[in-house]
Amino acid sequence: MKAVSNNDIVIRYREDGRRDGPVLLFSNSLGTDLQVWDKVVPAFTGDFRVLRYDTRGHGLSDAPAAPYSLDDHVGDMLAVMDDAGVERAILVGLSVGGLIAQGVAARAPERVRALVLSNTAHRIGSVESWTQRMDAISAGGIASIADAILERWFSAAFRRERAAELAVWRNMLVRTPAQGYLGTCAALRDGDLTAAAARIAVPTLCLAGSEDGATPPDLVRSTAGLIPGARFHLIDGAGHIPGVENPEAVIAAIRTFLKENDLV
Template sequence: MLHYRLDGPSHLPLLVFSNSLGTDMRVWEPLLPFLAGKYRFLRYDKRGHGLSDCPPAPYHIDDHIEDLIGLLDQLELSQVALCGLSVGGIIAQGVAARRPELVKELILCDTAHKIGPVHGWEDRITTIRDKGIDFIADAVMERWFAAEFRGQKPVELALWRNMLVRTPLEGYIGTCAAIRDADLSDSSARLTQPTLCVVGDQDGATPPALVQSTAALIPDSRFKVIKDAGHLPCVEQPAALAALILDFLHQHHPEPSRFDQGMQVRRAVLGNAHVDRANANKSAFDEPFQTFITEGAWGSVWSRPGLSKRDRSLLTIALMAALGHEEELAMHIRATRNTGASKAEVQETLLHLAVYAGVPFSNVAFRIAKEVYNELENQEEQ
């Protein structure tokens, strides 16, 4: 079983992250604020790492590739932008080659089609079996982070070191074996997705020349170097990495107009059937009003990342009830099927309404809510 998190409004394009050896999904946290509001995020702990299952070593790279394919299929996701770091980049290349319909763009950070000689991985596995991950941790930190980071941020360095040494031994060794045996030279040379290859200029694990060789292998890929970064630019230089990602993806995901974005959110909240009826009933007389609502309410406010759809749903229900807009109230209670606001949360919202807007408004809202929920439950039974 894989531990994962899916964050962000569902109408936004999706970025999927696959992390490096000895890290879990938290390695991406410094990067996400620079991308929030433009993308939603799927992060996961690969097998043997974080909170995911840790089967006995060794693993094969196909195990990791199939794990991510299984997760995307389980969540019914496709045409994603897939960003992989180190071994996560090998996994990303494998997924893109095996199931090209799942991956629209590739972002390969500090990775390659083949990483390191076989004997180097065998030596590491033997050392860790005998002496534990802590024995190699300081040497790994020198490859992960530039000298300036190590010197100026000792507290952060200690935290990332803790993440490494607390990786399950079987998970670390198993993934070392997967990297040892992985050679994606042939399949990566046939990739067709637009690809960005990025590397820190002080990466001691996958040096710039190695990452550039992968960029040269993948047709029409782009290669960029990030200054003052080691193996984890998402930690050391998140703003610089985010700028490269945004520039790359913007070429393939042009930002929608406010109307188009508003229509996406409107459909996501109210449902296609409701919006289709509204569009069918639209006339030249009320078309400017419908455009104003789509652009202003849905494209400007509901699209903002500061509140979730669930939060905005509950706020809207409270306001519609307090203002006595019964038709709109019923509509937004029906929309909770899409926003994720539960019946219990709506109940609490209407109870809170009685305190601050008055019992009569709350009483009417409870009546309408009961009618709507009865209607929805009857539809489910049919």
């Protein structure tokens, strides 16, 4: 385990794989931590130096008082890169992690070799939807809306057939610090990278799950349409977190993308 302080906010990160390899940097989704990539990362440690970190407000990173901005999160990702001595990386972001990765590409394009944007968009949700969610959590805690969130995270088949795993992910969700969750909701509420998406100039893969209730396939496809040359790939039967539900499909899609763009 490693850690870096960004403007007095401590961010926990982890490093695996080849020290001398090209860098893959993974960023987690709202309500999870770096463990969301546990089933994906081992497939790349033979060829890559792999970094992943807990988004501020999540996991073992600090959870300062809400609200946070997308720019705060972008600064955290860059701080991890700086602390690890990484000049350029392939950024792999899930949901808000994908929005953060786009933000890094907008602020510091020279630091980005390529983007893998999983179950994310140039803008996720609306001001009204995020405000409603924040109000619900402020009134009743994350547990009060956890089941509805899990329905968006995972397909009906996963929820029916893998109940023990589902319970573990629910535990992670409801144990997320309320300030961390609310702070990141604010970043999502205010984050809009529609204009910035058109200026992305690196190879980009956009992944979607066919059963995703948070960032539906058409939303992800529309984001791919904004990014010059971006490729869209649909993972059939998966919800919002395909790296948990169908890691083999995520690994295969990323490997193909990396090889096609000479990134290995």
